[in-house]
Amino acid sequence: MVDSWLRNAVAEAVGTLSVVFVTVATLGIVAQATPTVLAYGFVTMGMVAALGHGSGGYFNPAITLAMLLAKKIDPIGATIYWVAQFAGGALGALLVLLVADTDVVAAGTPMLNDDLVNVGGAIALEAVATMFLVLVVFGTVVDERAPVSIYPFAIGGALVAGSAALLGLTGGALNPARGFGPAVVSGEWDAAASWLAGPLIGAVLAWALYTFVIAHDDSRGAGWR
Amino acid sequence: MVDSWLRNAVAEAVGTLSVVFVTVATLGIVAQATPTVLAYGFVTMGMVAALGHGSGGYFNPAITLAMLLAKKIDPIGATIYWVAQFAGGALGALLVLLVADTDVVAAGTPMLNDDLVNVGGAIALEAVATMFLVLVVFGTVVDERAPVSIYPFAIGGALVAGSAALLGLTGGALNPARGFGPAVVSGEWDAAASWLAGPLIGAVLAWALYTFVIAHDDSRGAGWR
Amino acid sequence: MVDSWLRNAVAEAVGTLSVVFVTVATLGIVAQATPTVLAYGFVTMGMVAALGHGSGGYFNPAITLAMLLAKKIDPIGATIYWVAQFAGGALGALLVLLVADTDVVAAGTPMLNDDLVNVGGAIALEAVATMFLVLVVFGTVVDERAPVSIYPFAIGGALVAGSAALLGLTGGALNPARGFGPAVVSGEWDAAASWLAGPLIGAVLAWALYTFVIAHDDSRGAGWR
Amino acid sequence: MVDSWLRNAVAEAVGTLSVVFVTVATLGIVAQATPTVLAYGFVTMGMVAALGHGSGGYFNPAITLAMLLAKKIDPIGATIYWVAQFAGGALGALLVLLVADTDVVAAGTPMLNDDLVNVGGAIALEAVATMFLVLVVFGTVVDERAPVSIYPFAIGGALVAGSAALLGLTGGALNPARGFGPAVVSGEWDAAASWLAGPLIGAVLAWALYTFVIAHDDSRGAGWR
Numbered sequence: 001m002v003d004s005w006l007r008n009a010v011a012e013a014v015g016t017l018s019v020v021f022v023t024v025a026t027l028g029i030v031a032q033a034t035p036t037v038l039a040y041g042f043v044t045m046g047m048v049a050a051l052g053h054g055s056g057g058y059f060n061p062a063i064t065l066a067m068l069l070a071k072k073i074d075p076i077g078a079t080i081y082w083v084a085q086f087a088g089g090a091l092g093a094l095l096v097l098l099v100a101d102t103d104v105v106a107a108g109t110p111m112l113n114d115d116l117v118n119v120g121g122a123i124a125l126e127a128v129a130t131m132f133l134v135l136v137v138f139g140t141v142v143d144e145r146a147p148v149s150i151y152p153f154a155i156g157g158a159l160v161a162g163s164a165a166l167l168g169l170t171g172g173a174l175n176p177a178r179g180f181g182p183a184v185v186s187g188e189w190d191a192a193a194s195w196l197a198g199p200l201i202g203a204v205l206a207w208a209l210y211t212f213v214i215a216h217d218d219s220r221g222a223g224w225r
Numbered sequence: 226m227v228d229s230w231l232r233n234a235v236a237e238a239v240g241t242l243s244v245v246f247v248t249v250a251t252l253g254i255v256a257q258a259t260p261t262v263l264a265y266g267f268v269t270m271g272m273v274a275a276l277g278h279g280s281g282g283y284f285n286p287a288i289t290l291a292m293l294l295a296k297k298i299d300p301i302g303a304t305i306y307w308v309a310q311f312a313g314g315a316l317g318a319l320l321v322l323l324v325a326d327t328d329v330v331a332a333g334t335p336m337l338n339d340d341l342v343n344v345g346g347a348i349a350l351e352a353v354a355t356m357f358l359v360l361v362v363f364g365t366v367v368d369e370r371a372p373v374s375i376y377p378f379a380i381g382g383a384l385v386a387g388s389a390a391l392l393g394l395t396g397g398a399l400n401p402a403r404g405f406g407p408a409v410v411s412g413e414w415d416a417a418a419s420w421l422a423g424p425l426i427g428a429v430l431a432w433a434l435y436t437f438v439i440a441h442d443d444s445r446g447a448g449w450r
Numbered sequence: 451m452v453d454s455w456l457r458n459a460v461a462e463a464v465g466t467l468s469v470v471f472v473t474v475a476t477l478g479i480v481a482q483a484t485p486t487v488l489a490y491g492f493v494t495m496g497m498v499a500a501l502g503h504g505s506g507g508y509f510n511p512a513i514t515l516a517m518l519l520a521k522k523i524d525p526i527g528a529t530i531y532w533v534a535q536f537a538g539g540a541l542g543a544l545l546v547l548l549v550a551d552t553d554v555v556a557a558g559t560p561m562l563n564d565d566l567v568n569v570g571g572a573i574a575l576e577a578v579a580t581m582f583l584v585l586v587v588f589g590t591v592v593d594e595r596a597p598v599s600i601y602p603f604a605i606g607g608a609l610v611a612g613s614a615a616l617l618g619l620t621g622g623a624l625n626p627a628r629g630f631g632p633a634v635v636s637g638e639w640d641a642a643a644s645w646l647a648g649p650l651i652g653a654v655l656a657w658a659l660y661t662f663v664i665a666h667d668d669s670r671g672a673g674w675r
Numbered sequence: 676m677v678d679s680w681l682r683n684a685v686a687e688a689v690g691t692l693s694v695v696f697v698t699v700a701t702l703g704i705v706a707q708a709t710p711t712v713l714a715y716g717f718v719t720m721g722m723v724a725a726l727g728h729g730s731g732g733y734f735n736p737a738i739t740l741a742m743l744l745a746k747k748i749d750p751i752g753a754t755i756y757w758v759a760q761f762a763g764g765a766l767g768a769l770l771v772l773l774v775a776d777t778d779v780v781a782a783g784t785p786m787l788n789d790d791l792v793n794v795g796g797a798i799a800l801e802a803v804a805t806m807f808l809v810l811v812v813f814g815t816v817v818d819e820r821a822p823v824s825i826y827p828f829a830i831g832g833a834l835v836a837g838s839a840a841l842l843g844l845t846g847g848a849l850n851p852a853r854g855f856g857p858a859v860v861s862g863e864w865d866a867a868a869s870w871l872a873g874p875l876i877g878a879v880l881a882w883a884l885y886t887f888v889i890a891h892d893d894s895r896g897a898g899w900r
Contacts, residue, residue, distance in 0.1 A: 035708045035839040039712075045828070049815050053820045100844065124323065124324050168254035209235075372601075382493070484709045597724070614717075
């Protein structure tokens with residue numbers, strides 16, 4: 001069992017590392033919306049497809065929180081996952097720093113567009129977009145009626161869309177580790193409230209909405225196809 | 226049964242909310258074609274994958290109309306879905322307003338390019354592009370010979386393509402709720418005829434074309450793979 | 451049987467119409483590489499997913515030629531498909547003309563970049579890119595060892611990639627109907643050799659390469675998963 | 676058996692040819708990040724879907740190295756694959772040269788951004804991004820618990836993301852053949868260390884990480900769905 005947790009923790013750390021490395025490098029260097037949102041969604045798709053059947057492929061402390069509330073992981077496991085995810089995020093940003101410079105990492109950190117949104121609004125936006133992401137996790141992974149094999153793509157798609165919507169407002173984190181990694185490496189903590197509180201609130205909302213409203217009682221039902 | 230309709234109505238409202246929130250925020254802030262059409266197609270893909278096996282994942286009053294004509298939903302159910310979809314669309318645009326400002330919502334509303342197209346032309350364009358979208362729904366969801374598990378991606382793909390084609394002409398709504406949400410919040414109703422009448426006409430055309438011409442009589446046939 | 455051919459011909463015409471309508475409108479109005487190649491690949495993906503289990507979802511006279519060589523369609527059927535595909539392509543461009551103007555359709559027609567490539571080179575480029583596309587059709591549709599359900603995405607992906615590579619050289623047709631539709635409507639025939647001869651040559655090359663070199667003799671073998 | 680190796684070698688050469696042709700043409704002509712990374716990921720997706728069930732669809736000497744370490748191919752087979760892959764890459768770049776000119780091929784060759792990264796850093800970046808790619812291969816192809824049918828998309832997604840992250844730093848090769856092809860044709864060898872050593876190191880890291888840490892002992896276990 002210990003061995004299994006270690007394996008899963010490494011998988012979660014590597015997955016989160018890949019997400020943060022790819023998004024920080026793309027946003028920091030290319031600095032365009034489309035490559036950044038494609039990189040975010042597609043690296044997650046690839047890594048969830050590769051590692052999701054082992055550790056679950058959360059790579060996101062907000063998803064870990066939702067799975068804890070849904071009793072798909074226990075408190076000790078969730079704590080191990082959180083440590084692995086934040087450590088992976090920091091390592092991903094550190095790898096960018098080692099080969100490029102601090103400016104790149106700082107430019108790859110989620111930031112608020114102060115002209116359009118304040119801190120409360122940014123938290124709300126991140127909560128809403130993460131709620132969609134976590135609903136997709138519930139609907140395609142937790143719900144047994146979902147078509148098989150599609151969860152990596154649906155999760156990646158939700159990240160492309162959510163980060164496209166928020167990139168010019170909050171930086172489009174949808175994941176506390178996505179913000180924490182480059183922030184701890186570059187020292188840019190200005191948007192910490194939005195990328196930390198927003199996704200966690202969104203995960204709780206998605207769990208409540210899915211569990212108490214949308215999910216069928218007969219969750220093992222026949223499904224649609 | 227009432228409970229089931231409530232659950233489905235919430236799912237349809239949340240799905241439509243997510244589509245309108247993401248597209249209004251992306252078009253309103255980023256104001257570029259590629260992130261907008263990716264956000265539109267990919268949020269729909271994710272939400273159809275997550276919620277489609279419950280409520281059907283229409284998130285679009287034009288698709289609801291086509292399913293009513295195809296007797297996949299009854300008139301009471303369709304009415305409930307329409308209310309949920311328009312309410313979800315309005316709520317999605319309202320969420321953008323709460324955290325940003327009216328200009329963002331107005332810029333995220335479908336608008337006509339008067340230099341290139343008039344109202345009649347815009348209705349025709351929206352009808353044609355929505356006809357393709359609804360044909361995809363018929364061919365991948367209603368038709369039992371379709372490969373399993375691919376409908377969320379095919380539907381999302383039709384939205385990426387259709388909205389890319391029309392973005393510079395009509396705003397690329399393909400969905401009355403996509404136009405209604407930001408219009409009711411921002412007061413920009415100039416393109417209402419195109420995003421309301423166009424998709425509904427397209428849905429009727431797709432239903433007629435699929436039902437009377439393309440569909441096989443033996444719709445439970447062996448299929449191709 | 452006649453009825454079945456009619457149904458299939460309508461499906462091929464509608465599918466080709468959708469491809470030409472979407473690409474001509476996107477290239478003619480947005481005039482950017484990314485939305486155009488996404489629109490091309492994603493509308494094809496959606497339509498192949500929706501209609502492919504009926505008519506085969508070729509939507510392309512070059513694919514029809516390859517399937518004729520591979521004996522998946524007979525000469526009468528292929529002739530019907532060719533008529534349907536060219537008619538659908540013309541109708542798709544005509545729909546754009548009806549609501550916009552001739553300049554849009556002309557701008558949406560594949561054109562040669564004379565600074566970089568001559569007619570012979572353009573034919574070669576279209577042949578090579580179409581060869582990749584038709585190899586994908588052979589490998590995912592004709593070959594029974596392919597993973598199920600993936601052919602619409604693989605075909606759409608080959609079109610995104612091939613049209614991205616050629617957009618600035620030949621216009622990236624990969625399909626005679628993609629060129630014929632806007633050419634017959636706008637009168638822009640300058641690149642006709644490249645979009646007509648190139649894809650047909652590419653289809654023959656792909657058929658020969660697949661049939662005589664790559665395909666296993668035991669084409670009903672166990673496959674890889 | 677010889678016949679089988681010939682068939683597989685042709686498939687590997689054609690697949691690698693297609694990847695290099697498409698990426699060199701797109702980067703050399705369009706010279707924008709988004710079309711380039713889409714072309715790279717989507718041509719790989721299409722070709723892996725089409726040819727992967729025969730030769731494995733590696734199209735990349737780094738993946739061949741990882742499969743050799745994992746004993747999925749023997750040393751003679753790996754040598755044949757390497758020759759086929761480098762020859763295919765050279766042929767892909769040569770096809771671009773034949774129809775365009777040397778400047779296009781040179782512009783399509785991976786190059787270092789000297790302002791941001793040195794040779795050691797470039798090797799490290801390529802190693803990290805290729806490690807993610809090869810982990811996806813292990814997790815979706817080698818691991819039998821992976822959802823079926825998704826490996827072409829997961830691999831294509833890892834290439835979209837990895838090349839988006841590195842395009843402005845190292846050129847985003849992730850594949851020695853991707854660099855070798857245009858380099859041998861254009862004479863641009865400046866980034867050879869990064870696109871040759873980086874991906875090979877990344878493949879070894881991915882193999883070690885997957886085999887000794889992440890993979891379950893009971894690799895034929897029940898899996899998650």
